[in-house]
Amino acid sequence: MALRDTRRPVWRTWILAVVTLAAVGGLTVFGPSPAAADTDSALAKIDTSLHWVPADAAVYSSMLRNREQIEAILDSRAFAKIKDMPIIQFGLKKFETEAAKPGNPAAMAKMFMTNPQVQDLLAMLGDMFSDEVFVYADTDMTKSLDLVMKISSAMRWGPMVVQLRGGGYGDEEEIQAMLTMAVLGENIDSLKVPGMVVGFKLKDTGRATLNLGKLEMIAGIGLVQVPELANALKRTKVAGHEYLVLTLAGDMVPWDKAPLDALRSIEPEPGLVDKLVEKIKKEKLVLAIGLRDNYLLCAIGSSTDVLARLGQKDSLATRPEFQPLAKYADERLVAVEYVSEKFLDVVQSTDRDIDEALAVLGEVLPATPLSEDDQAQILKDVTGLATEVKKALPPPGAMMSVGYLVDGGMESYLYNWSKRTDLDGSKPLSLLSHVGGSPLLALVGRQRKGTVEDYDRLISWLGVGYGYFEKFAMPQMSDREREEAKQAIELFRPVLKRLNNANRDLLIPALDGQIGLVIDGRMKSRQFLTNLPPTKEPMPMVEPALLLGLNDSDLMRKAVIEYWETFNDAVAVVGKINPEAKLPIPEPEETKDKAGVIYALVPPPECPVDKQIAPNVGIANGVCVFSMSKAHSHRLMVSSPLAADGVLTDAQRPRAGAGVLEFANLLKTATPWIDMATKAIVRENMPKEQAKAQLPAILDQVHTVLDVLSCMKTVTSETYLEDGVIVTHTRLEIRDLPE
Secondary structure: OOHHHHOOOHHHHHHHHHHHHHHHHOOOOOOOOHHHHHHHHHHHOOOOHHHOOEOOOOEEEEEOOHHHHHHHHHOOHHHHHHHOOHHHHHHHHHHHHHHOOOOOHHHHHHHHHHOHHHHHHHHHHHHHOOOOEEEEEOHHHHHHHHHHHHHHHHHHHHHHHHHHHOOOOOOHHHHHHHHHHHHHHHOHHHOOOOOEEEEEEOOOHHHHHHHHHHHHHHHHHHHOOOHHHOOOEEEEEEOOEEEEEEEEEHHHOOHHHOOHHHHHOOOOOOOHHHHHHHHHHHOEEEEEEEEEOOEEEEEEEOOOHHHHOOOOOOEHHHOHHHHHHHHHOOOEEEEEEEEOHHHHHHHOOHHHHHHHHHHHHHHHHHHOOOOHHHHHHHHHHHHHHHHHHHHHOOOOOOEEEEEEEEOOEEEEEEEEOOOOOOEOOOOOOHHHHHOOOOOOEEEEEEEOOOOHHHHHHHHHHHHHHHHHHHHHHHHHOOHHHHHHHHHHHHHHHHHHHHHHHHHHHHHHHHEEEEEEEEEEEEEEEOOOEOOOOOOOOOEEEEEEEEEEEEOOHHHHHHHHHHHHHHHHHHHHHHHHHOOOOOOOOOOOEEEEOOOEEEEEOOOOOOOOEOOOOOOEEEEEOOEEEEEOOHHHHHHHHOOOOOOOOHHHOOOOOOOOEEEEEEHHHHHHHHHHHHHHHHHHHHHHHOOHHHHHHHHHHHHHHHHHHHHHHOOEEEEEEEEEEEOOEEEEEEEEEEOOOOO
């Protein structure tokens, strides 16, 4: 075929493509893209409640493969070792001995557990928790939580405002009741029972049907004894499925016995109590339980609408937040969770807290002796500061997470749609090579690098605060105190200027935005404090360290020197103000090697601490270390690959955060201290000879528990940005005990 024969006009090519796709796949011009179709197809493999829980759910959580996980534990060597512990075997034999005695509580318990009806109920409970268990809350849950948060805020700030207004409510309980009524009156439409459904996926729906029949009979007998509840329980069809529904109306409350007159005497506005009562009388509390296909559903709400909406057109699976879930459709899922943006906005109500604090300030200021101009200026400045703070706080976004089993452990992904503009995931985290290779715990992250402008903004606000100190605090001092304060301020002014210059010109340019926390346990000593008796064996000590990533190590070294000299200037100023004050701080000891330089404060001989302990700052290429020993700083200053596997094997991957927890090694480090504590407790609570005889067996059982816990080896985690979404990938490594 000649080349010219393949050159169709663009519009003809597109028409041919669309017609072909429509013929083969049933698509239309307005149908989903191939990528979307692939995603929907993958999500369809996930046979869970996700596909019929409404898309506007506030909260959703699904636990999967529960029986598989429990059986894995029960079949493990770790569980067998726990079961074989002498204390467990003794307890089991003791129970069997007691159960053989007629009338003994153990015998009654055993008889109860062997009852066929009880065993049938236990079998049903086992079936309920064997596969999927999910919880779903509707949008009313967000409104209810918002109402609770508003009441909590009123309880926090309201009493002070009431007292300032001179409201005459002296009793604290009366004030709280009045504030609660005020909030309820302002949000009366939110005064309803939120909808929630708990669901259990079953294999044997027949057993569940029989037990629901028994429940109906038993509940019916009980309710008929109360005339108001005689007709409260009914079988009701909701969206084609039958449920046992218990309806409790607000007008069933014995309002004639409620202390309404007492509430009316403190209501914030006339008629509010009656208005709230009328609202509650119209509301209902509905409890429902029944089968929907192979799910047993238990629901609570103001009606059965929370059940009726299940399985409608739009489900959670259609939300864009669940599109990443398609990548894990073929995995052995154990958890899928979701929290809506609106729900998180209520939970993380920082903006509202700030606004409420401003409102309270507006109420407080008129009660002060300040002039109107001063009040207006304070409110203006605080409002400006609040605006700055709110800008720095990222707005919340929806969150979706998925967890699944892998060979040797579990992995999870958390997708966060919050607008975290402060995170920087554009480059690898170089600090991961400065955590000492195999720490007990290491957390590293990078945020947007602070600028001199950010720092100047902070200093500006500190200046505003100092202005208020001069204007309002100093005039309240005595003449002597005021003169001493002015003298101290003048003496410290050059020190603060030098500190400010060091921050702006040295520290800020030296940093690269990375920060890390490292905890190690390699330092050992028989006597960390010389005024305490030594231990028989060297004991490990937890070693914390703070890491800062550096753009310019030379600038950081100059900054450290400048800070020390500034500190000496401050000490000199204190000496001028109070000649009797003495600060015997030794000069830092400087140590240089191939790794870099360490400035350490070596304790004097009279200080009762192990000589390994020396607070210090270590500076190397790309890193600044603050630790409690020179050996630890040197270890962190030297670049070494991270020994942990998991999700951090690729050191060159761009990340915003990373973490590793060597849980088994942490337990190993803590074991000598646990042994010491165990010995002390046994010797304190047992006679000497008995303690000597039983201590080895007790220690052996303690070590068994520690061995089992050490099956959880390592947790590794990384946070990165994916198409603007914050993703946190975590892996938990689990290993059974060796044979």
